[in-house]
Amino acid sequence: MRRITGMLLFVLALGGLALAQNALLINGAGATFPYPIYSKWFDEYHKANGSQINYQSVGSGAGIKQVTEGTVDFGASDGPMNDDQIKAYKAKNGSGILHFPTVLGAVVPTYNIPGVNVALNFTPEALSGIFLGRISKWNDPAIAGANKGVNLPANDIVVIHRSDGSGTTYIWTDYLSKVNPDWKDKVSKGTSVNWPVGLGGKGNEGVTGLIKQTPNSIGYVELIYAAQNKVPYGSVKNAAGTFVKADLASVTEAAAGSVKTIPDDFRVSITNAPGKNAYPISSFTWLLIPEKFKDAAKRDVLKGFVKWAITDGQGLTENLSYAKLPKEVVDKELKAISKIQ
């Protein structure tokens, strides 16, 4: 009998503790790409503000799904929601959902060619031809033409792509769809596509692993991943005709180049952006915030967070190799925050 009362009291005490943890907890889920900077931000914001924001990097697709279902308070995605998804959200929740770009990312072509230790130049024709399977040897004129002086072997190209659904794939295929109408017809853009050729690796790590293991291979990974893991990558010719190697400055320039045409809902693709030194395979990553909040406390915390993230928070991005938002975009977003009710 005493043991039972003891256990009962213990359970009640635990329950009381749980109730006492009344601090506001906000849940979000979504893209894996910005996870490092988001977790740093949430941590810093918690220190400054006290509110707890919990983020699960389950993938852009899952993020969109969960915020539509209402299991989380906000979502995050590397690709903007398309019209069908926004309609589905409105149908389920009665009001709309807003996109807020937070940081910029880029995707770079990486390769492993025995004997070639320099950064190669890739034209859009070369990249799309390789990934369509039309260019099958490294010494093809489409590649060699941009790399005079480099001894490219006559070996077969092994294409490596992502096997899992991913925002990186979305950005890469979005770029290829823009520069090659055949790609747009045959494959199109998406987080998971029907690749004409190539082997699939799981995650940026899988692709890098496969490239390191397979001679004469080419693949694509996130810029941050390539930088942090010292993976060699090539330059890509942008819309202005310059061969640009991806770095924080060229990525921010890509965003700046599209600032004039950025729509009010911020759902824009900035691949192949105009600008002399803009890196053509760049993209925003977005926070998906519902337009209407039932809980005023959560709404205020999130509004405050977004405001902080696009202003003060941008100072933390460079250390983690994320490019910051251009000023014009930030100004536009600050105005858009008032739409959250």
Added chain:
Amino acid sequence: MATSSINVPNAGPVAGSRSFLSRLRDGDEIARVVTFLFAASVVLISLLLVVELWMQSTLPRHKFGFSFFLTRVWDPIAEQFGALPFIYGTLVTAAVALLIAVPLGIGAAIFLAELAPQKLSDPLQFFIDLLAAVPSVIYGLLGVFFVIPIMRQWVQPALKSTLGFLPLFQGPAYGIGFLTAGVVLAIMVIPYIISVSREVLLSVPRDQREAALALGSTRWESTWKVVVPFARTGIMGSIFLALARALGETMAVTMVIGNTPTISASLFSPGYSIAAVIANEFTEATGDLYLGALIELGLVLFLLTFILNGLARLMMLLTTQRGSGTAQA
């Protein structure tokens, strides 16, 4: 004298001699009911699994029908989904794995049970049990860093130069593909085969071996012709266990199979398996048809396992009946 029958005839309640209530009070009936519920819950869970998979895959089932099993295309953008490459990949990798693992595993089990001295057998068994407990991701890493380079640099070129006339060993040798996935799976399932087969072989009664030896057979003859056939059902059971693991293995396979939905006669070709595609694409699957197609693939895998196990059990039933299950003395 001893029979090989494993089934103990069911000891039902002593008919009529005690009332239900008196049996209940003595705990017999409660024990019977409770253990029955436990057993039934397993069946119930399997049924619930099938029902859930069936219901969640309604959309693609209505859209594609039986053509889902015959289509080769897997295009999430155009929303065309077909299961054939994945079924092919699952079956091929499991077949390669078993072809490698069964002779090796049974051979090792025979050595450990019959021919090895006790001092060698017990430590070896410890290591084998350890291998069986290693998580599959570790095997995947072993595959990526160890097996793939060996396959690409030595094994596949060697196979190509000697047996390259067979369509099985043609095509570029990337190091990843059906063969490598089969090899990694074989490494994973061998411990299961060894453990279970060794136990079964050890449980063969001594008098069987002694009778064979007394009739003048050599050590090997008594092992191979008397002990192993006696333990046949248990050994087949271990092979089913291995098959089940090989069919469902996810992480290790997706790291070495190449993740390309193709059907090719060559074992060097990259491929895809059902478990691997579900693991890769499920979290980012947008759209109900896409998700439904992945869930339908799960249903297909369940069906595949069910059919293969059923066939295996049928085969076992037929062979046991023919040989009447007892050792050939």
